[in-house]
Amino acid sequence: SYYVYLLFCIFSLYYYVVFIFSLFIYQFILFSLIVLFNTELSLYDAFGKIGSDVEGGNVNRPGSLRECLSVEGLEFRGQYCQVFLKQDSVEYFVGVCVPDSCTESEVQTLVVYDLHNAAQMFTQKKKNSSQGLLATESSGSSYSSLNGIRILSLLWIISGHTMQLSAWSNLDNDKRWKEMVERNPLYVFAFSGPVYLAVDSFLLLGGLLSARSLLSSIQRSDNTLSFSLVAHFLFKIQPLHLFIVCLTIGLFSIVQRGVFWFIAEDEVYSCKKYWWSNLLLINNLFTITDICAPWTWYLSIDFQFYATTPFLIFLYRINKSMLVIVSVILLMISSVTGALITGLLHLPVHQPTTLYFLYYYNKPYTRYGPYLLGILAGIYMTTKKEALIKQQWQAVIGWLCSLSVMALLVGLAYVLREVPPYPSLTHAVYQGMHRSLWALALVWIILACEEGYGGFVDKILSLGLWAPLSNISFACYLIHPIIIILYNGKQETTMHYTDFNFFYLFLGHLLLTVSVGYVLTVLIEKPYLFLPKR
Incomplete structure (x- = not known):
């Protein structure tokens, strides 16, 4: 009976250690996800966005310098940049928040890509949605009547x-x-x-x-x-x-x-x-x-x-x-x-x-x-x-x-x-x-x-x-x-x-x-x- 009791204690200790280790791993993963999510949310929140009264001249989108610099990820910190744009006769800047590992050329590439992608998505959707709607000929596979x-x-x-x-x-x-x-x-x-x-x-x-x-x-x-x-x-x-x-x-x-x-x-x-x-x-x-x-x-x-x-x-x-x-x-x-x-x-x-x-x-x-x-x-x-x-x-x-x-x-x-x-x-x-x-x-x-x-x-x-x-x-x-x-x-x-x-x-x-x-x-x-x- 003594050996049975000893064996039971050893197994109990083993499962307790495994449980504590699993709980630690779970908390670490959860903490990492929370940090990652909060970091991404803070980066996005610090971006400049369209404000009110644009027609009255409120065109600049500075974002939040303080919030961007306060962002701390697992392997990077927030870096505040300003992108200057011109649309027809209107010139304005947009504050963007990116990881401090990004270079100036990478930020420029990111902005140009996003603008191009947004325009392409809009025009492609519009083209796909309206394409063929006004055509006066039915497709070859449809019955004419x-x-x-x-x-x-x-x-x-x-x-x-x-x-x-x-x-x-x-x-x-x-x-x-x-x-x-x-x-x-x-x-x-x-x-x-x-x-x-x-x-x-x-x-x-x-x-x-x-x-x-x-x-x-x-x-x-x-x-x-x-x-x-x-x-x-x-x-x-x-x-x-x-x-x-x-x-x-x-x-x-x-x-x-x-x-x-x-x-x-x-x-x-x-x-x-x-x-x-x-x-x-x-x-x-x-x-x-x-x-x-x-x-x-x-x-x-x-x-x-x-x-x-x-x-x-x-x-x-x-x-x-x-x-x-x-x-x-x-x-x-x-x-x-x-x-x-x-x-x-x-x-x-x-x-x-x-x-x-x-x-x-x-x-x-x-x-x-x-x-x-x-x-x-x-x-x-x-x-x-x-x-x-x-x-x-x-x-x-x-x-x-x-x-x-x-x-x-x-x-x-x-x-x-x-x-x-x-x-x-x-x-x-x-x-x-x-x-x-x-x-x-x-x-x-x-x-x-x-x-x-x-x-x-x-x-x-x-x-x-x-x-x-x-x-x-x-x-x-x-x-x-x-x-x-x-x-x-x-x-x-x-x-x-x-x-x-x-x-x-x-x-x-x-x-x-x-x-x-x-x-x-x-x-x-x-x-x-x-x-x-x-």
Whole structure:
């Protein structure tokens, strides 16, 4: 027992010594880091920085001589230097604090390098961000008609929001407006009829481009799919998306209110309460009245649908028949769900109501059809070996069917405008299928234009004018409701609807939207796409 006790004491002493030594090493490292951090902080703090009243002549930046000389590192002390600069006709000096081991030539090299690097970073960022935005030609790998479809859909949305956000709050002839506009097919590009089909056009394009992008990435990376594509998608949409959330809160909080400012106040309240749903891209799962910046629900549903694209492409690569079966099932689920919700809740086919927004409008289980058809179209058009249309008569039949379907869908929206008090099978079938049929008709237009059977439609959709607008369309979509709400909220009297007044108002909103959209694209959206990849 004596030897056991002795052995225990020896081991205890050993571990105690090791513990004390480890504690000493830990404290030494911690002290070194603190000294190093404090030293670097003190060196930076002693640098000269821009002061106030520069326009009044306060241009010199002396920094702190005393603080610089008091810096003591592990192997150096602070050294105070002055750099004299000239910018146009203004001469000034900047105090810099560097280690005393630096020579005069090294300080000069450091200053010249920093100035050159800063200027290069600024000009390169500006060049990269704005490069190609105003080009009137699409890249060789893109489909020529997509830009036209995207911009015409965007114009449709801006026109609809111009009418919608004004008519709901501050018209002095609201009853006459409803009689003139809401029920008249001639105003389909205003807030009349199935105006929401423009969003389904966006969903179709999103699915087509996501499938093409993922397939191209797989081909470039030896049949492997990288998760960096998801990160790239988030980097593309989230910086500008979250900026819009902050802008909504900040701008609507500080601008002096008008008589019709209650819509802006509602936006501020919703953003302060539900901003996190925008961050997580799940705000479309909430009621439209509880969403921060309600028009951003599209970004959430687009991301949720984008997440399904790799699964469908995986099915395509392992078994094409399985892809067809799963796609048919998903399409039927989406259509049947929309039809059941419409029938059970007596929903209208397009007029916004509380139940329509609560259970149908922005929900993924009712809007997946167009995106799914876009994915399938993207897979087919990216991998097809030969043209689908081989004869002129095939193109004629395809165009007749496509245009007839689109005209029928628009016309039926007016025929089915009135909602019966009982469950309507006609309303339910229309609601369940019309979005997917619209997307299918657009798929034919894209395919026909791609294979040389687009005629004058292809010439219109492929105009060079659409390319630069398409490059800034994302920013335009996000900023245009803020411009409209700001304008409406600042009014001191009600507005009077006439065709000319609102067409003029639409052009004004459009001009501001394009101008601000270009600035936001250059300064916020594009720079994040040029961040160095690690």
